[in-house]
Amino acid sequence: MSKVFNISSDIKNAETLPAEFYRSQDVFEAIKEKVFLRTWQYVGDENLVQLTESVHPFILLNNYLTEPLVLTRDKEDNIRCFSNVCTHRGNIVVNNPGKARQLVCMYHGRRFGLNGAFKSMPEFEKAENFPRPCDDLHEFVLRALGPFLFTGLNPAFDFDEVLSIMTERIGFLPLHEFKFEPTTSRDYLVNCHWALYCDNYLEGFHIPFVHQDLNEVLDYGSYTTEIYEHANLQIGYANDGTEIFDLPEYHKDYGKSVGAYYYWVFPNMMFNFYPWGLSINVVKPISLNKTRVSFITYVYDENKFADGAAAMIDKVEREDEFVVEGVHKGVQSRFYNTGRFSPTREKGVHHFHGLLAKYLSKS
Ligand code: FES
Ligand SMILES: [Fe+2]
DSSP states (O other), X not given: OOOOOOOOSOTTTOBOOOHHHHHOHHHHHHHIIIIITTSOEEEEEGGGGOSSSEXXXXXXXXXXXXXXXXXXXXXXXXXXXXXXXXXXXXXXXXXXXXXXXXXXXXXXOOEEOTTSOEXXXXXXXXXXXXXXXXXXXOXXXXXXXXXXXXXXXXXXXXXXXXXXXXXXHHTTSOGGGOEEOGGGOEEEEESSOHHHHHHHHTOSTTHHHHOHHHHHHBOGGGOEXXXXXXXXXXXXXXXXXXXXXXXXXXXTTTTSOEEEEEEEETTTEEEEEETTEEEEEEEEEEETTEEEEEEEEEESOXXXXXXXXXXXXXXXXHHHHHHHHHHHHHTTSTTOOOOBOOTTTOHHHHHHHHHHHHHHHOO
16 A cells, blocks of 8 residues: 555645655655556657568666567557567567567567468477467557657556647647657656656746846747646746747747747656757656656757757756756655645646556545
8 A cells, every 4th residue: 555645636725745755765666556557658759660561669668667569560650669578488579679560579589460360380280279359469549640660568548638738839840750869869867756846847947047048039928837737838938039930820839939939748757849950858767766757859940950059958958957966866755745736836736646646546
């Protein structure tokens, strides 16, 4: 029975998650099964399986969920996601990405189609009641936002909910033309609990205090946060002279100087759309005190990107790391238990804490 946390739904009275949430190994483990197993994760873009009849093995959240999966693209261009564990005695089936007409387990030769279906197995002629449906590879749901793929091991909600929220505002962007930019994509190792990193992302309250340069290009006064069920959106409005989105006339925000749409998807994904493209951040728990944050950059408008955007992202990230590592040390204190939320500036953090409490209390 894991610890139950209560977060008042009324932000004016609510207290933040207590320090114990960030300190407890038991809670850290409970989050794995109750939160990460029941939500969605970013897999990568569809170029992982660029060619028809190709495969791409990967580990979902290595060192935390550590679930071996494989993406396949068949002749008809269907992309699917399966367990990469052989249904015979549990060997990893696919070890290398690339062209493949079928999946062959090298241990004893069991074969599967690119649709995960059992095909053949030597020395099993005398096995009775074989093959059964459970001899096929287990398939996981796969959803796409443009070329970006998501899967969930046992998700408690439909990802279409998130897709429709994001499409409402960024649906006008030609996501299939976004180009992966390896030079500005990298992982940051942060000495903090993963949820502290998200807490910090979920409020723009700290921008004037922590990010001087960013504060100069954003209009802090009109910064807004919109809350949805499993996602929220922060909108950064630009100061004069800063790049803004060229919004079509039918767009909800047409006429406004939008400099950034910051989407967060429960529990650990961030999709930051800028006039030049997209920065995806995936927050990956490693241990109570260590988190890997993957920054993945896609450029759409080279001219706007050339304008120091990458340097700004890196600078802001280092400033954020400094404060979240400070908070991580602080919440270990015997004299800190819990705090309160700013009703005007911390709606996103309150939303996150409420969702964590809710998912942890589910049996
Ligand atoms: S474990 Fe795959 S064929 Fe035996
Ligand atoms: Fe920040």
